[in-house]
Amino acid sequence: MKKVQILLSTYNGERYLAEQLDSIINQSFKNIKILIRDDGSSDSTLRIINQYVKKYPDQIDVLYGENVGVIKSFFILLAQSDDEADYYCYCDQDDVWFHNKVERAVQYLQNKNDQSPNMYFTNTTLTDMQLNPLKNWPSRPRKLPSFYNALIQNIAVGMTITINKKARDLLVKKEVEIHNIIMHDWWTYLCVSAFGKVYYDDSPSAYYRQHGNNVVGGESTLIERIKKKWSSFNKHKGERLLYKQAVEFNRLFGEELKGQKKEQLKLFLFPRHNMKNKIKFLYKSKLYRQNVEEQVLFKFLILIGYV
Numbered sequence: 502m503k504k505v506q507i508l509l510s511t512y513n514g515e516r517y518l519a520e521q522l523d524s525i526i527n528q529s530f531k532n533i534k535i536l537i538r539d540d541g542s543s544d545s546t547l548r549i550i551n552q553y554v555k556k557y558p559d560q561i562d563v564l565y566g567e568n569v570g571v572i573k574s575f576f577i578l579l580a581q582s583d584d585e586a587d588y589y590c591y592c593d594q595d596d597v598w599f600h601n602k603v604e605r606a607v608q609y610l611q612n613k614n615d616q617s618p619n620m621y622f623t624n625t626t627l628t629d630m631q632l633n634p635l636k637n638w639p640s641r642p643r644k645l646p647s648f649y650n651a652l653i654q655n656i657a658v659g660m661t662i663t664i665n666k667k668a669r670d671l672l673v674k675k676e677v678e679i680h681n682i683i684m685h686d687w688w689t690y691l692c693v694s695a696f697g698k699v700y701y702d703d704s705p706s707a708y709y710r711q712h713g714n715n716v717v718g719g720e721s722t723l724i725e726r727i728k729k730k731w732s733s734f735n736k737h738k739g740e741r742l743l744y745k746q747a748v749e750f751n752r753l754f755g756e757e758l759k760g761q762k763k764e765q766l767k768l769f770l771f772p773r774h775n776m777k778n779k780i781k782f783l784y785k786s787k788l789y790r791q792n793v794e795e796q797v798l799f800k801f802l803i804l805i806g807y808v
Contacts, residue, residue, distance in 0.1 A: 502532045503607050505663075506586040508578040510571055511550065512540040514594035517710065518549050524597045526557060530604040534586075535561045538578050541568030546594075575659075575685035579673050587611075589669050591686060593660040595710050596625075597632060602706040606663035609700065618668035618697030620689060622657040625709035632708050642791045646699040648762050651691040652769060653743055653799060653808075654790045657699075659686030661706055668693050681749035683742050691750060695758060743808055744770070761787070779804050 507525055511518060525535060537550055547565075554561045564581060566574070575591065582589055588607060592598075606621050613619050627638040642656055650656065664672075671692055682688050693699055747769055758766060765787055773779045783800055790796045802808045 503587040503611060504583070504585065505530065505533045505588045505590060505603055505607060506583045507533060507535040507590050507592050507603075508575065508582060509535060509537045509592040509594065510540055510574040510578060511537060511542060511546050511594045512568070512571070512574075513542050513544045513546055515542075515545040515549060517595040518546060519553075520597050521592070521594055522549075522553050524600075525592065526553075526560070527600065528598065528603045529601045530607055533560065533603060534583065535592075536564070536578060536582060537561065538564040538566055538574050538581075540566060540571070540574045570679075572682055572685050573679045576677060576679065579669060582669060582673075586666065586669075587615075588663050588665055590663045591659045591689075595712065596660050597708040597710070598660075599706050599708075603663075605702070605704075605706060609702065610663065610665055613665075613698065613700070615665055615667065618671045618693045619665045620657070620668055620693040620697070620699045621663045621702065622690075622699075623661040623702040623704060623706040625658050625661060625707055626705040628708045628710050630710060630712045632710060634708070635711070637705055638709065640792070641703050642701060643793070644789060644791060646690070646694060646701055648691070648694040649765060649787045650789055650791065651687070651694045651699075652747055652766070653788050654795075655684065655687035655690055656701075656791055657686050657690045658709065659684070659689075660709070662686055662689060664689065664693065668697060671696060675753045677753065678749055681745045683746050688746070691746070692754070695750075695754060695762060741808065773803070773806070776804070779806075 525533065539547060539550060550563055554563060566577065588610060590603065590606065609621050610619055624637050627635045629635060639656065644650065646656060672689060690699060747766065751766055751770060755766065768782060768785055769788065773782055783803060790799050799808065
């Protein structure tokens, strides 16, 4: 039977952690081990973790760490993960997985070519704090996942991602400068789409709980969505986060990239100091965001120099 390792980063997650752990322990797929890294919690998170370790000693391992932030915490989990596992799942502390989440991922990925990096992710069921369903989120991508999307947009909700060993090995083989990475799930989507295959399943696999620290998907109108995107870009003006992440990817993997992907990465990184270069980029670029208005906004931000 295939072996799956769950990579769970915790930080002051006492309120919902037990529900999440129960949903993992009770998965229909049984050959699962959980690797938890606590990121310096100061509440009762560690007490809850230790209770579960005592109850399931053969199923749960724990890394106790200082507070380094969620991105670095997941990179540490990847680096410390079981080298003999077949598949790896990212896990957040406050959601609840469907009973067959892992089984579905394994069934899907084991029918693919395990000699290349592969990644599988799904939709989610957005809920309130009490797990009352609100809607499926995010919207179905209008185009297939690809490197040309991943350079400028993340469409993979981290806790739905399952990767094979080739993908895990790709992610840990080089040391990443964490401050250049927007998020661990985005980096995973970017790297796997560059050298392997990314598969999307429109059927939700987990309840994505919304609360004060992680509210998403609440914009109901076009204007509200654009305002949110604009404020995000405006907040980081001068940092050019998409560009920084692409530079980091190029530093680590640029020489290994081939063909049109390499050309498009170089085009994105080429300086655009004047309007002529900006228009030239838009004419030659194959990069895309999944939402039509966001694609328009991306082009506008290119023209005014925010990206």
